[in-house]
Amino acid sequence: MALVGNLRDFGLSEFLYLVDRGYKTGRLTLQKPGDRAELYFQNGKLVYATHFNQDERIGDILVRMGRLSREQCANALKIQHTQEPNKPLGAILVQRGMVTLEEIHKCVRLQIEEITYGLFGWNEGDFRFEPDVSPPPESVIIPLSIENIIMEGTRRIDEWARIKDRIPNLDVVVRFSDQPHEKAKGVNLTPDEWRVFARINGVHSIRQIAQQTSLGEFDVARIIYGFLSAGLVVLTKQVADPGGVNGPRINRPGVTSNVPPGRVPPLANGVVPTPPGNPNTANGVRPRIPAPSSNGVAYDSRPKKNVIRRIIAFFGGTQR
Secondary structure (H helix, E strand, O other), X not given: OOEXXXXXXXXXXXXXXXXXXXXXXXXEEEEEOOEEEEEEEEOOEEEEEEEOOOOOOHHHHHHHOOOOOHHHHHHHHHHHHHOOOOXXXXXXXXXXXXXXXXXXXXXXXXXXXXXXXXXXXXXOOEEEEEEOOOOOOOOOOOOEOHHHHHHHHHHHHHHXXXXXXXXXXXXXXXXXXXXXXXXXXXXXXXXXXXXXXXXXXOOOEHHHHHHXXXXXXXXXXXXXXXXXXXXXXXXEEEEOOOOOOOOOOOOOXXXXXXXXXXXXXXXXXHOOOEOOOOOOOOOOOOOOOOOOOOOOOOOOOOOOHHHHHHHHHHHOOOOO
C-alpha cells in the first residue's frame, strides 16, 4: 500500500528522516505541474535518483566531464543495444577499459546528490512512497547516507537564498571585472575555484560553466558568488547562447569573448590569482556557510497533526 501526501504538509527533510530511521526500502515519487522526480531507497540508504526534467545518462555525464568522447559513448551504446542489452552501460565501459569503476561511481554519486539537493527547494507538490520498489535493472546503485543528504540539502537552502540576492538565475553570463577590487590582488584559489575561473570568458553562462566541469550547478554558483563578492567578476543581463556549451560564440558589445575556454585571461591592474596547491589558500572569496540545525532537519512549517500521525504510523515509528 502506497503512502501519498503533499509537501506543504510534510516536507522532504522530514520524510527522509523517517526513511532513514526506519531502514525503509522503496520508491519516493515527487511530482508537481511539469516536473517529476524519483528517489529509491534500500534499507534506509538513498541508492538512486532520477529527475525527468534534467536526467542525464551516465554516458552523457562522462562526456560532459571530458572523460569520454561522443564517439566512444555511441559505440558503447551500440554494443549495449545489439550485443548486451541486459548489461548496464557503465559495466560495458569498464569492461572495455574506457573508464574505471571509480569514475563510474563518482558520476553516479554526483548525479544522485545533485538531483536530491535540488528537490529540497520544492515547497509544494505531491509525494507518493511505494514500499519495496527497486530501481530500474540497468541502474548503478550507490548507497548514500540520508543523514548527510539531509544536512547538506538544508544547508544549501539557506545558502541558495543568499546566492540569489546576487545571482538571479543560472543563465546569466559571467565576465571579468574591468577594475577588480584592491582586495582581489593575489587571491588564492582552490582547485575547484580555479576550474571555474578558467572557464569564464564573457560568453558562457553559469549553467554552461557547470556543464563544462564535473562540478554541480550549486557549487559553481557558490564559487561565482565568491568571485562577485571579491570584485573579480560581474554579471551581464544576456542569456546564454542557444548554441550551448560548444555552440557558436557571439561577440557582444562590452563582453570579452575572445578568450577560449580553459585559458585564464589577464585581469586589470595586474591581478593574478594564485593557482591551486598554495598552502595559504584564502577563503575570502567563499561565503560563510551557516551551521545546520542540531538534528539536521529543517522545519519550514508545522504540519497538521493528523498528517504526521498517518505518516509515522505508515513507517511504524522510528526503529533505531
